[in-house]
Structures are given as structure tokens and as C-alpha cells.
Amino acid sequence: MAEETKKFMYINRKAPYGTIYAWEALEVVLIGAAFEQDVSVTFMDDGVYQLVKGQDTSGIGMKNFSPTYAALGDFEITKIYVEKESLEERGLTLDDLQHLVWEDEDEDWAEKDSIRLVNRAELGDVLADQDVLFNF
């Protein structure tokens, strides 16, 4: 029985540590990907901090799970939206974030960028196009 693939969007709005939302969201994203759905991820508001490079959690006694974002490409999650205004409001640019890529098996494993920088209006259009939204 072939089930229809749905478009799942996971929206990350919170800073990575201090609450469990970011880590839980990442686990849910990876589980969703295992079910071969069309999965996208958004980082907006304080959620953009989740992707900041060079995180060090040794002072707060929590696992640094930021390396796991680099595995999203392996799970065939290739659409990662970052809201431009959220970065700007926090004095960040794309250069402050991890460089996330996925490898295209059909093009001899060519590396392609996963992160798509979108403004608030464009992000609204992307969200309107989804079947299922999860807000973390």
C-alpha cells in the first residue's frame, strides 16, 4: 500500500540550551525522516542560535548536540530555512552558522548547500505550502 508523502515542517524558535525543545525537536526531525516523509526545518527567532558554530557546553553540563545538525543531510533533509530578520535582529550572519550540506548521490555525491536564507514574507509562503507544521 503506497501512502502519500506529506510535507512536514519543523519550526525551531528557541535557544539550544536552557530548555529541552531544541534537542527534542532534532530527535523528532530525525525520526520523521526515517519514515521517508518530505521533511523541512526552519530556524527563526532565538532558534537561529541552534545553528551557531563553535558551541561549547562544557560549562553547563549538557551534551553539545550541535554536531548532529551536520547529519541532517545524511537523513535526506536538504531544505533548512533560516529567517533573515531573525539573524539580523541578533547581529548574526550566515557566516556565524554551521555550513550545512547534503550530498547528491545522483551527481557523484556532489555537496550542495542545505541552508536557504529567506525573509519573513518568503518564509510565510513556505509555511503555507506545508501539510503539517510542528512548532518547537
Next chain:
Amino acid sequence: MSSIEANGKTYETDEEGYLADLNTWDKDVAAVMAGIDDCELTDSHWEVINFLREYYEEYQIAPAVRVLTKAIGKKLGKDKGNSKYLYELFPYGPAKQACKYAGLPKPTGCV
């Protein structure tokens, strides 16, 4: 908390036999875990186990079986990057069984 004995050392595990602390892992405990499942570890098994340990080191997660299959295919060749090959090595499920021997937690998405 359960435990496993290997070569005179005791290793703590969870109730499903996964190591409690992956830093306590060594090849002896991997072989003992495999022995419990009546599985003798060959070079082909070690290739996958070593791959999983490297993957975890880099990404801090165990890969789902689909991800494992693809990544093995890329690293070790297409003839090994398929579920038939991996299931022959690890009949209880390549991700679950191989992760256990590699000392990793159970893969995310496995129930």
C-alpha cells in the same frame, strides 16, 4: 542496571544490553556481546562497527538504518551498501545490532 563481563572486566549496560557509557567500550566487550547473540565477528562486521563509532564521534548520534546503508555504500562500495549484505552480517537489524556491539545507544527512530 545490568552488566556484561568480558576479559575480567565488568561493563554496565541498560536493560536491552546497550552499554551505559560508550567510553567504556572496547573490542573485548564487543566480541562478548556478539557471542551472546551467537554471532562471530569477522573483518566485515568490524568494518561496520568501526564505521558506526566514527559516525557517532562526528555527529553524536547513531545513524538510522537507511542512512547507514547509504553511507556504507559510499565508504565501502556499492556491493556493501545494501540491506541484504548488512542483514546477513547483522540479522537482528544492522542499525540496532551493530550499534550495540559498537557501544552506541540505540539509534534514534528505533522502537
